Amino acid sequence: MSDTHEQRTPVTLNGLSEDDPHLQPAAHHPETVERVIAVSLALGLVLTALFGYSFWVNAKPWILGATMGGGLSFIGFGLVAWGKYLMPRGPFVEERHTLANSQEDRDAFAAAIIERGGGVMKRRKMLGGLLGGGLGVFSIVAMFPLLRSLGPLPKGTLFHTDWHKGTFAVDQTGRRIHVDDLTIGSIVTVFPEGTENTDRGQAVDQTILIRLSNENFVTQKGRENWAPKGYVAYSKLCTHLGCPVGLYEQQLEMLVCPCHQSMFDVTNGAIPKFGPAPRPLPQLPLYIDASGYVRSQRGYDQPVGPGFWEHP
Amino acid sequence: MSNLATTRRAKKKSYGPYGKLGQTLGEIDDRIGVAKGGRTFLDKIFPDHWSFMLGEIALYSFVILLATGVYLTLYYIPSSAIVTYHGSYAPLVGQKVTQAFASTVDLSFKVRAGLLMRQMHHWACDIFVGAIVVHMARVFFTGAFRKPRELNWTIGATLLILAIVNGFLGYSLPDDLVSGTGIRIAYSIILSVPLVGTYLAFWVFGGNFPGTAIIPRFFILHVLIVPAIIVTLVTVHMVLLVRQKHTQFPGEGRTEKNVVGAPMFPVFMAKTTGFLFIVTGFTALLSAFAQINPIWQFGPYDAARISYAVQPDWYMGFLDGALRIWPAWSFHSFGHTIPFEVTVPAVILPGLIFNLVFLWPALERKFTGDHAMHNLLDRPTDRPKRTAAGASIFSLLAILFIASSTDVMANFFHVSLETVLWAMRVLTIVVPLVTYPLTYKICKEMHDTKGAGKRKTANVVTRTDQGEYVATPAPVYVDDHSHELMPTEVPTFITATETETDDPGVRIVER
Numbered sequence: 001m002s003d004t005h006e007q008r009t010p011v012t013l014n015g016l017s018e019d020d021p022h023l024q025p026a027a028h029h030p031e032t033v034e035r036v037i038a039v040s041l042a043l044g045l046v047l048t049a050l051f052g053y054s055f056w057v058n059a060k061p062w063i064l065g066a067t068m069g070g071g072l073s074f075i076g077f078g079l080v081a082w083g084k085y086l087m088p089r090g091p092f093v094e095e096r097h098t099l100a101n102s103q104e105d106r107d108a109f110a111a112a113i114i115e116r117g118g119g120v121m122k123r124r125k126m127l128g129g130l131l132g133g134g135l136g137v138f139s140i141v142a143m144f145p146l147l148r149s150l151g152p153l154p155k156g157t158l159f160h161t162d163w164h165k166g167t168f169a170v171d172q173t174g175r176r177i178h179v180d181d182l183t184i185g186s187i188v189t190v191f192p193e194g195t196e197n198t199d200r201g202q203a204v205d206q207t208i209l210i211r212l213s214n215e216n217f218v219t220q221k222g223r224e225n226w227a228p229k230g231y232v233a234y235s236k237l238c239t240h241l242g243c244p245v246g247l248y249e250q251q252l253e254m255l256v257c258p259c260h261q262s263m264f265d266v267t268n269g270a271i272p273k274f275g276p277a278p279r280p281l282p283q284l285p286l287y288i289d290a291s292g293y294v295r296s297q298r299g300y301d302q303p304v305g306p307g308f309w310e311h312p
Numbered sequence: 313m314s315n316l317a318t319t320r321r322a323k324k325k326s327y328g329p330y331g332k333l334g335q336t337l338g339e340i341d342d343r344i345g346v347a348k349g350g351r352t353f354l355d356k357i358f359p360d361h362w363s364f365m366l367g368e369i370a371l372y373s374f375v376i377l378l379a380t381g382v383y384l385t386l387y388y389i390p391s392s393a394i395v396t397y398h399g400s401y402a403p404l405v406g407q408k409v410t411q412a413f414a415s416t417v418d419l420s421f422k423v424r425a426g427l428l429m430r431q432m433h434h435w436a437c438d439i440f441v442g443a444i445v446v447h448m449a450r451v452f453f454t455g456a457f458r459k460p461r462e463l464n465w466t467i468g469a470t471l472l473i474l475a476i477v478n479g480f481l482g483y484s485l486p487d488d489l490v491s492g493t494g495i496r497i498a499y500s501i502i503l504s505v506p507l508v509g510t511y512l513a514f515w516v517f518g519g520n521f522p523g524t525a526i527i528p529r530f531f532i533l534h535v536l537i538v539p540a541i542i543v544t545l546v547t548v549h550m551v552l553l554v555r556q557k558h559t560q561f562p563g564e565g566r567t568e569k570n571v572v573g574a575p576m577f578p579v580f581m582a583k584t585t586g587f588l589f590i591v592t593g594f595t596a597l598l599s600a601f602a603q604i605n606p607i608w609q610f611g612p613y614d615a616a617r618i619s620y621a622v623q624p625d626w627y628m629g630f631l632d633g634a635l636r637i638w639p640a641w642s643f644h645s646f647g648h649t650i651p652f653e654v655t656v657p658a659v660i661l662p663g664l665i666f667n668l669v670f671l672w673p674a675l676e677r678k679f680t681g682d683h684a685m686h687n688l689l690d691r692p693t694d695r696p697k698r699t700a701a702g703a704s705i706f707s708l709l710a711i712l713f714i715a716s717s718t719d720v721m722a723n724f725f726h727v728s729l730e731t732v733l734w735a736m737r738v739l740t741i742v743v744p745l746v747t748y749p750l751t752y753k754i755c756k757e758m759h760d761t762k763g764a765g766k767r768k769t770a771n772v773v774t775r776t777d778q779g780e781y782v783a784t785p786a787p788v789y790v791d792d793h794s795h796e797l798m799p800t801e802v803p804t805f806i807t808a809t810e811t812e813t814d815d816p817g818v819r820i821v822e823r
Contacts, residue, residue: 016803023803061427065600068428069593076589083574083582090579091572093565093799094357096557096687099460150515157520158510172616189616203496203521203615236616241500241635241654242521243493246618258620259497260636261719261729274730276635278642278653306500307642307651308510 026089033085040078047071158308161192161205161235163284163299168193169209169233179229179292182211187248189236192296204304206236206244207284208255209294210266219283220269226285231294233284234270237305238262240277255281278307355802358580359560359573363450368584370443372591374546376436381535383429387419388412390485390531392524401608409612412527416486417608431599437479438604439595441627444472452672452702455690456559459683462673464552467545469669474542476627481534483605483625487527490622492613496521497635504654522615561689565799568687572799621719633715634661637736665705693764696755703751708744711736763789 016023027033048071054063121128169177169190174197177190187210195201213230226232234255236244243259248266254273255264262275270281282304285297303311327335341347358364391411397404399414400421409417419426448468451457457465480498484491499521502513518525557571566572574580610619624632634657643650676698677683692699714721715736722729758764769786776782 016800020800021797022800055425058424061425061431062600064425064428065431065596069596069598069600071593072589072596073593076586076591076593079586079589080583081586083579083586087574087579087582089797090574091360091565091796091799092357092575092802094355094557094571094802096569096571099556146515151518151525152514154510154514191616199522199524199615200520206616240640241497243496244616244618247620258618258622258719259493260632261733262640272640275733276638276640276653278640278651306503306654307649308503308513309506309508309648309650310510311649311651312644312647 022090022092023088025086027085030086033081037078037081037086040074040081044071044074044076044078047074154310158305158310159303161300161304162195162201163192163205163207163296165296165298166289167296169207169286169294169296170196172196177209177294179231179288179294182209182231184211184213184230185250186211189244189246190233190294204237207233208236208245208248209233210248212253212267217267219267223269223283223285225287226283226297228286228288231286231288232266233286233294233296234264234266234281235284235300235304237281238277239272239279239281239306240275242305245281353554354575354577356554356576357557357571357573357802358576359558359571361561363454364558365587366443366447366450368587369591370440370447371546372588373436373440373443373595374542375588376432376592376595377440378539380429380433380436381539383426384419384433385535387415387423387426388485388531389415390528392487392522392527404608404611407612410487410527412485412487413607413612416488420608428596428599431602431604432595433482434604435598435602436595437475437482438626439591441472441475441479444468444475445627448472448669449702449706453690453692453699454559454561455686455695455698457673458686459673459677460556460685461552461559464549464556465673466670467549467552469666471542471545471549473666474538474545478534478538478542479625479627481530481538484530485527485534486605486607487613488607489610489613489617489619490607492522492615493618493622494624494628495526496615501654501658504651505659506650506655522613557687559687559689561691564796566688568685570799571687575802621723623716623720626713629716630709630712631658631662633712633718633736634658636718637712637715637733637740665709668705693755693758696752696759699755700748700750700752704744704748707747708740711740711743715740 025033047067051064051067051071054067170193171177171188171190174193176193177188182188187208190207190209191201192205195205210232211230212227212232215230216225217227217230217232218224219227219232234245236246238245238257238259240257240260240262243257245255245257245262245264247256247258248254249256249263252263253265253267255266255270256262257264257275257277260276262277263273264270264277264281265273269283272278272280282300282302284300286294287297289295328338330337337347337350389411393411394408395411395414397407397409397414397417399405399418401417404417416430420430421427451465451468480494484495499513499517502516503509505512514520516526516529517523518529558573560566560571560573563572574583611617623629635654638653638657641652641656643652690698718729718732718736721727722732725732766789768789771786772784774782774784
């Protein structure tokens with residue numbers, strides 16, 4: 001049981017008497033505080049054990065969190081209160097020692113670098129040059145992974161999509177869009193046939209198809225035959241940051257980007273009317289083939305999505 | 313029995329006055345010499361002020377992040393391979409999802425305490441970045457960054473950047489619809505860098521967005537590389553703190569040449585360990601009752617879909633806000649485009665702000681000509697210009713943060729998006745400009761007025777027998793009379809004359 005008497009050696013406090021106010025607890029009523037801390041630590045113990053139990057039986061997440069959080073909070077509260085109210089109140093003081101060394105020490109340090117190290121270099125200039133050259137070459141070579149292995153170079157990939165002459169527009173399930181599919185005012189996201197399940201198809205080629213009327217629709221001068229039977233197609237990638245422009249305000253006839261609220265006027269070449277997008281959404285020229293399917297006349301005439309340095 | 317007891321007693325006696333512990337310490341000291349330094353460390357004084365625990369919150373939430381993060385790595389699979397979901401969340405069953413998404417949903421629903429750990433990880437991250445910011449504000453407004461602590465300020469600012477970056481990386485790992493959109497925005501921001509943007513983007517993503525490289529790459533950055541740098545810098549941060557000793561507010565017995573407070577052992581250790589438990593406990597309670605990032609509701613990432621009215625984690629808010637309100641100024645010429653509408657708010661603006669943060673100690677030294685060592689802290693009102701500048705920058709960040717929810721505000725206040733946008737644009741310019749002189753004026757007045765900002769002692773109001781109320785004025789401020797004792801040296805315990813003799817009254821009792 002108790003062998004503490006044997007171990008503990010009586011001590012004296014250097015400079016402070018045992019009843020010095022610095023060594024007294026900060027609390028006015030230490031007994032009361034001790035009782036509160038005892039209750040807190042006991043609650044902590046019980047809740048922590050309960051956490052173990054609820055983990056064992058795989059209880060609901062909120063029970064796990066409540067028992068764990070409650071248990072740790074009570075233990076922590078008890079410990080903080082113990083330190084704050086029952087341990088010697090202090091305050092105690094400690095001197096700061098200057099970190100700076102004497103000027104001699106500094107000079108000796110600098111001299112060791114310059115005289116000893118520099119001297120070695122001065123005596124063997126050629127070796128120093130070769131070493132420096134080697135390290136320089138290596139630091140350039142070390143950048144090669146960046147150029148050769150981290151990823152392919154962009155080349156033309158940002159300029160082209162998979163929309164070509166005569167490509168069928170399909171929805172996300174791969175079904176071809178027929179001229180009778182959309183009612184006026186409705187929209188669908190389309191992909192070049194065959195890409196609807198590919199990363200690239202979804203990330204780059206995604207195009208929004210809107211039916212604006214029953215007649216051939218002219219969104220801008222020079223695009224007279226791009227929107228047969230009122231079918232208008234724009235790239236779905238916002239020209240701001242590439243979010244899918246997924247909201248269609250039917251009454252305003254505006255496409256809205258949910259990320260940063262750019263608005264594009266679909267009746268007027270998707271010119272941005274509001275928000276941070278700088279360019280219109282590129283329009284895809286369409287035609288309706290003999291069987292009534294919606295197909296592209298050719299690809300987009302400019303890169304889709306956000307701006308970049310090589311963008312014309 | 314008695315034999316055994318005698319042997320034990322003999323052994324115990326040979327240990328010396330401090331028993332086994334003393335013996336063990338002696339053995340260690342023989343080999344690596346810890347007694348003197350260890351003793352100094354136990355006596356180390358930590359000044360006491362509530363604002364000094366803000367940094368502790370940051371440190372402890374980082375501890376939580378490491379612990380919960382390790383738990384998550386046991387179950388998370390960093391792969392973009394497509395699998396069919398067959399887990400316990402019915403609405404997703406049968407959907408084609410990436411392994412990253414499926415494993416995150418599974419670790420939330422199938423793994424014991426998995427959801428709790430995931431939520432704690434996310435909450436701890438939000439708290440981590442928040443605590444760093446508030447801690448930095450404390451250091452800034454009290455001038456704790458001044459000589460000799462400029463290096464620690466720089467390390468702290470670097471830690472803030474790393475914390476934000478790692479937060480973003482981790483947030484992206486579940487590959488859900490919302491985080492995937494965030495990655496896409498990050499890709500477009502990298503793309504916007506003039507001259508090298510497309511190359512940078514292709515190197516980071518291993519090709520065109522989205523590709524399959526990004527999840528494993530973000531994973532290794534998130535769980536190894538960035539945390540390793542953070543751990544290293546936190547260690548240096550702490551070592552410098554110990555070496556340079558903590559700053560303190562002026563007060564009774566406190567000078568530039570001393571530190572007044574509580575000793576490391578046991579007082580500070582008890583308080584700080586208790587605080588670790590409280591921070592952990594609080595995070596667990598938050599995670600138990602406040603849902604965060606329910607990715608199964610967002611669904612898996614699909615580049616052609618998007619969710620509405622989602623905001624990023626709070627520490628990305630100022631970037632998102634800046635992207636929303638910056639005008640569509642794009643530069644086209646000579647066959648090239650500089651997307652200023654992205655580059656300015658998302659690259660140049662944070663670059664400027666962080667450069668200002670890094671350079672501030674040097675700038676202040678230059679403009680005030682103050683090259684002295686400072687261990688006593690300023691009260692913010694004592695330095696009106698610095699305080700005003702800090703308040704101004706914080707107000708700018710606050711407005712940008714608010715601007716990240718223009719759509720939500722438009723809905724909430726039933727006004728047009730355009731009105732909100734223009735209001736935010738105006739406020740972004742006006743608020744920081746007004747904050748500076750206002751803060752400056754307040755600081756000046758508080759500094760020049762005795763007792764401003766101090767709590768007054770209460771007037772005592774008594775009711776006489778006649779029903780008359782009499783107030784006894786109490787002109788003294790609470791802070792005017794100190795309740796604190798003058799600081800004293802930490803008591804040293806020295807052994808008294810050897811009193812250890814054969815103690816016949818004590819027996820070893822077998823257990």
